[in-house]
Amino acid sequence: MTGLPGSELSGRELAAQIRAATAARAAELTATGRPPRLAVVSATADEASASYVRSIANAAARVGIDCDVLHTSTANGVAAALAQLADDPEVHGVILQTPLPDGARLADLATVIPVEKDVDGASPLSLGRLAAGLPAFAPATAEAVLALLDHYEVELHGRHAVIVGRSVVVGKPAAHLLLDRHATVTICHSRTADLPAITRQADVLVVAAGRAALIGPDHVSPGTTVIDVGTNATPDGGLAGDVDPAVAAVAAALTPVPGGVGPVTTALLLRHVVEAAAVGG
Amino acid sequence: MTGLPGSELSGRELAAQIRAATAARAAELTATGRPPRLAVVSATADEASASYVRSIANAAARVGIDCDVLHTSTANGVAAALAQLADDPEVHGVILQTPLPDGARLADLATVIPVEKDVDGASPLSLGRLAAGLPAFAPATAEAVLALLDHYEVELHGRHAVIVGRSVVVGKPAAHLLLDRHATVTICHSRTADLPAITRQADVLVVAAGRAALIGPDHVSPGTTVIDVGTNATPDGGLAGDVDPAVAAVAAALTPVPGGVGPVTTALLLRHVVEAAAVGG
Numbered sequence: 001m002t003g004l005p006g007s008e009l010s011g012r013e014l015a016a017q018i019r020a021a022t023a024a025r026a027a028e029l030t031a032t033g034r035p036p037r038l039a040v041v042s043a044t045a046d047e048a049s050a051s052y053v054r055s056i057a058n059a060a061a062r063v064g065i066d067c068d069v070l071h072t073s074t075a076n077g078v079a080a081a082l083a084q085l086a087d088d089p090e091v092h093g094v095i096l097q098t099p100l101p102d103g104a105r106l107a108d109l110a111t112v113i114p115v116e117k118d119v120d121g122a123s124p125l126s127l128g129r130l131a132a133g134l135p136a137f138a139p140a141t142a143e144a145v146l147a148l149l150d151h152y153e154v155e156l157h158g159r160h161a162v163i164v165g166r167s168v169v170v171g172k173p174a175a176h177l178l179l180d181r182h183a184t185v186t187i188c189h190s191r192t193a194d195l196p197a198i199t200r201q202a203d204v205l206v207v208a209a210g211r212a213a214l215i216g217p218d219h220v221s222p223g224t225t226v227i228d229v230g231t232n233a234t235p236d237g238g239l240a241g242d243v244d245p246a247v248a249a250v251a252a253a254l255t256p257v258p259g260g261v262g263p264v265t266t267a268l269l270l271r272h273v274v275e276a277a278a279v280g281g
Numbered sequence: 282m283t284g285l286p287g288s289e290l291s292g293r294e295l296a297a298q299i300r301a302a303t304a305a306r307a308a309e310l311t312a313t314g315r316p317p318r319l320a321v322v323s324a325t326a327d328e329a330s331a332s333y334v335r336s337i338a339n340a341a342a343r344v345g346i347d348c349d350v351l352h353t354s355t356a357n358g359v360a361a362a363l364a365q366l367a368d369d370p371e372v373h374g375v376i377l378q379t380p381l382p383d384g385a386r387l388a389d390l391a392t393v394i395p396v397e398k399d400v401d402g403a404s405p406l407s408l409g410r411l412a413a414g415l416p417a418f419a420p421a422t423a424e425a426v427l428a429l430l431d432h433y434e435v436e437l438h439g440r441h442a443v444i445v446g447r448s449v450v451v452g453k454p455a456a457h458l459l460l461d462r463h464a465t466v467t468i469c470h471s472r473t474a475d476l477p478a479i480t481r482q483a484d485v486l487v488v489a490a491g492r493a494a495l496i497g498p499d500h501v502s503p504g505t506t507v508i509d510v511g512t513n514a515t516p517d518g519g520l521a522g523d524v525d526p527a528v529a530a531v532a533a534a535l536t537p538v539p540g541g542v543g544p545v546t547t548a549l550l551l552r553h554v555v556e557a558a559a560v561g562g
Binding site: 105107108111123124125126127128129130131132133134157158159160166168172175176179182184185186187188189191192193198 | 386388389392404405406407408409410412413414415438439440441447449453456457460463465466467468469470472473474479
């Protein structure tokens, strides 16, 4: 750790570095006649989701990546759109936006995304390859957790990383990435008995539970580095993490929300698209 | 738990129950003209491995499952054999035996096994589907851990399960299975600092590290149920687990080696073959 106790682990500088490298790579690819292209499939009219998709499309445009957004309203429509994108040689990355139509599951629909275009690591094959140590894109959010820890030079080898949340998009892939880095990994969730007793043991605490202020000062120790993956809407239209900001007074360091994991996630998603374009096509 | 403190959690009774149900199902399938068939691909001259393959073939024969063993000596030979078995409608289950030729990786070669024939959960797709909660065969060893815990009515919901070992064939899939059952899960390994401090917290301790007597009495608490996945060859030709038998004097219960996880694993592998035959063909 280079930071002081209680220091804020902003993701903005790291995100800017990744964006700059991605823009340079996108320009090279475009100059060689292979402009990188991302497609987002959305099946929701949810305004928060639509706003997120717009922000991805804008961020893509700023680094020189073309972005198509395909709207549909049914699971069959999603499957058809994904199948078409799988076969389109001009599309290098495919994202399936949530929420999905009732009864549809991300992992189920995402099986149609070819692993080499699965830039947000949504398909079970990508997750399995990640767990098995084979090449695959990790979900950008899970990879952002590791990228931030590396950026701030947080030691992982032999350290105890505790993850709160067992989702297939963050908790589980983050566990595999942390294991690969030789951390001891504990995965907690809503059924965990005495959560504070476990989280207080963490050298690194990754919180991806989707509940605002779930983690308070009692959940951390002075040595803990806290990565807050939560993005909960606040009544005033803002964003709150899963971690009470008062945790900063106890923990060694804490990522802010917004401005921590979020910008790094978007930047990594776009880096994945240029990586996919560089390999494919 | 139905057992007394320090009780031995034998796998023999459970394995016999699974074998009996599997034999009945195999007879039904054979009577309807769909005899269940397993194929084992082996690329090793290792005697321990050959003996294990013979024991699988014999166990299959005893429950009415045909078993072919294909020998080859190169990674290309393995890939060709697996591709041929993938297309053979009369083969319902495929096992790729380890060790593999130098430089070949199980997860890599196993990508060729179709998920519906992958009865030992070796392919990354099976692992990813397992993690994502989609239908897939779990590696039989990892499933045997859960089957034994269920057989002896060990509570998992909200309890702390500690796994020692992060392999793709036991540690990682066992973690996903235990998370599905709402356990809090910690994965330890050779780089874990202060292993006893973590394993002593376990309500359930699963040891799959491949090191004889790695876990001693100091590693467990009176409430701990210990599942020993280790199968280490002893100088006298016998088998020793990863857990020192002296642990039985401290822990609540312990699986023996041999006679614990092993027979349940073989029985589950054969159950997977009849399940695959019942669905396919």
